[in-house]
Amino acid sequence: MVGASHDVRDYTNPIPYKALPKIINKHWFNFTESQETNYSSQLSDASSKYKQLLYWLSALGYGTLESFRKACDKLNIEEPLRVLRRLKLLGHIELSLDGKRWSIAPTTTVQISSNSNLQEFILCGQQSLELLNKLQQYASVNFINQPFGDAPPCVHIQVDNLNNISTLHNNISNNLSITNAGEVSKQLASILPNINIWKNNLVKLPSIVTSCYGWQKFDGCNFVDCDLPTESGMYQMYSQDTSVHTPLRTLFYDKESSCWVSGDWYGLRFLALQQIQEPCIFIYNSKTKHLVVPVSQRFPEIYERALVLASGILPTYKDSYLLYTNIEPDLVNLLSSKLNLTCSGESTYA
Template identity: 45%
Template structure:
């Protein structure tokens, strides 16, 4: 059997040396490469929170220098972003291999050697959330993290009128409408309009369709207007009921109708517009929603994924990190190798069933948190005020969040506490709070 030689392959990288070490170590262990890649050396003097490029070197054992072992090639380890910038041998530019003497002065003494054969212990950061109802009282407490403070509610109302007149259209037409009204982030706008039950979109997101005009009951003798809307419709309703318009940030005004002695049937019968009585839509929706496991099973499966053709990143509950290929259940982003564009796609990988699931981004992220044994999804509920608070980084799947939004007809407010941000939903009954948290496997904390 040929004698193995140890040589080094160097790379330049900008980022966290600790994260680089952890990610490469995990991949080496997962693919059982510790026999051919026994250790890694990092340039001496690199700070833990380094922001400048630095060098690192992986030790490779093969029959001759510059020969990459077959198992390393098959693992796609060297295709991670950490290895994008290899360094050449300074004495021979035709070679990339280096020996220890050539890098000795750069990597320093032995304690800079990081042995992959020792497991790197993983200790998840404890997730601690304070009381969301003890929020910081300030002018910013109800603003989105990305809100610039301007009130564009009238612009969103114009958008809703235009969409209502058109009835349906393509995603491109929706984007053009937003751009013409100087409304940024059309995908977020689309999601908010769906939460408010104003419109629906196709499963692949290529088409949108306005929802029929409906009155959704929020409390006794009070309704909120959903679906298609026009100025003439609002003016006619003002003649038949007490109408209140409440501006919302980043979406059209919320139109409430307060009925006195007459019921909603009388109002519908005495208008020339087609309006339906949706009743308590939040409760109806909550009743028919499946549990989270069934919802996952019903997600669209993306066919024809060949992992080796793409570069992958895995969501570690906080952000995406490089990985060779999906090997466990979780949320992933992927790009085609050597593609000219930087368009990433996001999927949830159901490893036991080898399915690549598509859905709304927050829904897929929630699935990743749900399947993580180290994360506990929680909500806080105040029975006195009927307010329900969800951590901003644990936002629910769109269809479940819609049940919360339709309880009041308004989007959640953003509340900031000392430790975190929360989404606060109003007019949530105890039954609705219990019903939805049970279906999602979320821990409910009652704050009376």
């Protein structure tokens, strides 16, 4: 389930940046069950095209980034790079080391924590109608739409004990290949490095002649014009042709090692915030198992994947914050220690 997720060279195509408001430390953690909107009925049409996309990718197995874009275009799906990121967070797809080719992940059941006596799982990777029909013969299967319907629905599976998941796999694998990966969210969080080690392992770009480009530096909220980069931080590189307004690349400069590094956009921003000593905060409610993170401090992709695989549901946006569900305290402890996070707000660990 980790696979090529540690690769960072697939983010050479920049995602347009939208400036976000500065975080104001106030009494803003008040997510309640009544505030969570049930999108299932109104989003079924919106999510159906993403389900078709996943079936298409599953049938094809692998392809180029251009073929992925064309598939999105055929289904009238906008912003394919963002869609690609969501599919990676959900454990459905991986990219090659150079970021130019995609491949569908193997069909896998991933265990998630449950408040009932039933064992609960989500389905990741390669999917088909045949597989889903087969699953429904042997287990309780529910389809949960993603927030805003902008990704394939979560396939949620319930069985009454662990032996039954083995039986389910045996029945399915007569014709179809399926494996059980266990509780991937905690496994992934356990093996992920500290954010500083992660930074040191990013791809280094040694041959950038800074005087050949125009530069803007991220100041914690916006990108602002600057002279040649000399301080550590997140920068956007521009052509010296002033008629070109789109950044060529977004990179992080590490003054200590005198190296430029490339990584996922949110990961580089996260590093930049820590570089300028912007407090990176989160709020956790142990009763509801909700984790809230400011949108402006979204985690690097591989760390966020650990949160998403705890439920199979992408985060819900509310105001300027992201809400993750079914997050156990030990997962919060693991990620907060590795990302140098500070717990804030009225809610604390169990």
